[in-house]
Amino acid sequence: MxxxxxxxxxxxxxxxxxxxxxxxxxxxxxxxxxxxxxxxxxxxxxxxxxxxxxxxxxxxxxxxxxxxxxxxxxxxxxxxxxxxxxxxxxxxxxxxxxxxxxxxxxxxxxxxxxxxxxxxxxxxxVANSAATLDTVKAALDTNAAEAAESIPGWYVDASSNTVVVLARADVPDAESAARDFAVASGVDPAAVRVEASQEAPKPLFDIVGGDAYTVGNARCSIGFAVVGGFVTAGHCGRAGTDSRGVNNAPQGEFAVSSFPQDDFAVVRTNADWTPTASVNDYNGGVLPVAGAEVAPVGASVCRSGSTTGLHCGEVQALNATVNYAEGTVTGLTRTSVCAEPGDSGGSFIAGDQAQGVTSGGSGDCTRGGVTFFQPVAEILERNNLTLVTTGDAGTPPATPPATEPPATAPPATAPPATEPPAEDVDCAAEGGVQRRGTIDRPGQRRDAVRFRAPAGTHAACLAAPAGADFDLYLQQQVDGGRWITVARAATESGTETLTFEGGAGNYRYRVASASGAGDFQLRFAVN
Structure with missing residues (x-):
C-alpha cells in the first residue's frame, strides 16, 4: 500500500x-x-x-x-x-x-x-477570534433591514478571518453599498471583506426533499424524523397548517414554524405515521441517520431532494446570513451543493450524520450553485426535540418513496390467520411465511417477497450469514405505485427483527447488505 x-x-x-x-x-x-x-x-x-x-x-x-x-x-x-x-x-x-x-x-x-x-x-x-467575528456578524444581522437589495447576504469566513459581505456583481455600486452597510452597522471595517457575487438566493418552494409532503397546493420535503414528527423548512408552512403525506393521506400539523430570521419548522404527525432514522437516496433505498455531529468547514456534505436526487459538495461556512426577498435568515450553513426548486426542506447529511434542512440557494444543478441549510442541531435544541437515529429502539412517520422499478420478486399470499401471533415470530421458530435469498456483494439490495395483507401487526425476522451485516426494510405501496419504507431494522447483529402496525395494502420486504454477502433467511407473519 x-x-x-x-x-x-x-x-x-x-x-x-x-x-x-x-x-x-x-x-x-x-x-x-x-x-x-x-x-x-x-x-x-x-x-x-x-x-x-x-x-x-x-x-x-x-x-x-x-x-x-x-x-x-x-x-x-x-x-x-x-x-x-x-x-x-x-x-x-x-x-x-x-x-x-x-x-x-x-x-x-x-x-x-x-x-x-x-x-x-x-x-x-489571526487577529480576530471566532467570538469577535460572530459579534461583527451579529451587528450586521441587527442592521439587516438597512441592507440594500444588492446585498444577498453575509457569513463568517474563518479562512480569511473576516465576515464576508456579498455584493451583486450585476448591480452597479453594489460593493460600495456593501461597504456603506458595514460602516452603518458600526463594525470594524478591518473585520469585513466585501466580495462580488453572482448569487441571488431564494427559498426553494414547491419542493420534495427526502420525502414529499404537501401543504395546500405546495410541496415540500421532510428533513429528518424526530420523536413525534419531523423537521423541515419554516418557509414551507405556518404554525397550525395541515400537511398531507406522499400518499395524500392526512399527515400532521405544523406545531412550530419560524421564517424569516430562521428557516425551520416542526410537523407533529398523527398516529398513522412512524418516524424512521433514514433519508431517501432516490436510488431505491434509504440512507441511515446515526447522529447529528456537526461537520467542519471544508468537509463534504450531501443533500437529498426529489427534484435533483442526491448531490454533494463542501461546507463553506457555518454562520451565514441570507437576505431573501421575504426577509433575512441568520445562522445558516453555506455549502457548494447544488439545489433547485423542489428540494426545499430536505435533508443535508455528512456520512451518516444529520446536518440540516434545505433552506434556499442560488444557481442550479446544471451550472452549479450555492445552497444554505438550517442546522438541525439548533432546531433540536431550541424545540426540545429528539432526533430519531439508527440506535433508537422501537419503530418510529414513514420514510422516502423509492423511485425505482417495480419489484421483480414473485408475489406471496398474506400469511394465514392460523399463524402464531406476530410478536412471537423469530428466526428459529416454525410457521409463518419463509423466504430465502442471496446477497452477492456488500451494498446490494434485494426484494425478498411481495404480498398483500389485511390491516394488522406485521412481524419479521431476518437471519444473515455468519460475518455479514444485513438490514431489513418493510415497504408499503402508495398512490402512483411508489414504495415507502414504513419500518426498518438495522443493527450490527446477524439477526434483525421488526414489528409494524399497518393498514390493508400491498407490502414487500427488502434486504440490504451493510457489509458482507451470502444467503439469508426471512420469516414473517401478519396478525
Missing part, C-alpha cells in the same frame, strides 16, 4: 502544558488509506453506497478515495471539537483544504502554534 502522510492535530492540555495528538490518515491523490491490521471497525462502511457514489461523481473520486475522505473528515470533526475545547477564547476556526488532506486551525494566541504544528496540523495566527 502507498503510505499517506499523517494529518494530525493536537488538543492542548492547559493544566499540564502538554499536547495530546489526535492522528488520522490524510486524503490525497489516488493513494490508499492504510488501515490497522485486524481493525474490524475500519472495514465497516462510513456511509451508504449511494453517498459514496454521489461523492465519487461530484468530487471526481474513486469509491475508495471517497471512503478515505469520509474517514479523514470524521477524524477532523473529532479533532476540531477537542482543540476548540482547549483553545478557549483564542479559538478562531478551522477548515479543511480542497483535497481534505490538510486541516488548518486558526487561533489568536501564538503560544498555541507550536503545539498545533508539532502535531502535524497547519496553525494560522
Amino acid at each position: 502507498n503510505r499517506r502522510r499523517a494529518l494530525t492535530t493536537a488538543a492542548v492540555v492547559a493544566t499540564a502544558g502538554a499536547a495530546v495528538a489526535l492522528t488520522f490518515p490524510a486524503f490525497a491523490g489516488t493513494g490508499e488509506r492504510e488501515r490497522p491490521a485486524g481493525d474490524t471497525a475500519a472495514e465497516r462502511p462510513l456511509a451508504a453506497p449511494e453517498v459514496l457514489a454521489a461523492l465519487s461523481r461530484d468530487f471526481n473520486l474513486t469509491t475508495e478515495q471517497a471512503t478515505d475522505r469520509l474517514a479523514v473528515e470524521r477524524e477532523a470533526t473529532a479533532a476540531v471539537r477537542a482543540v476548540r475545547a482547549t483553545a478557549g477564547a483564542a479559538w478562531a476556526g478551522a477548515w479543511l483544504n480542497d483535497d481534505a488532506d490538510t486541516l488548518t486551525i486558526a487561533v489568536t494566541d501564538r503560544a498555541l502554534a507550536d503545539d498545533i504544528r508539532a502535531a502535524g496540523a497547519e496553525p494560522r495566527i
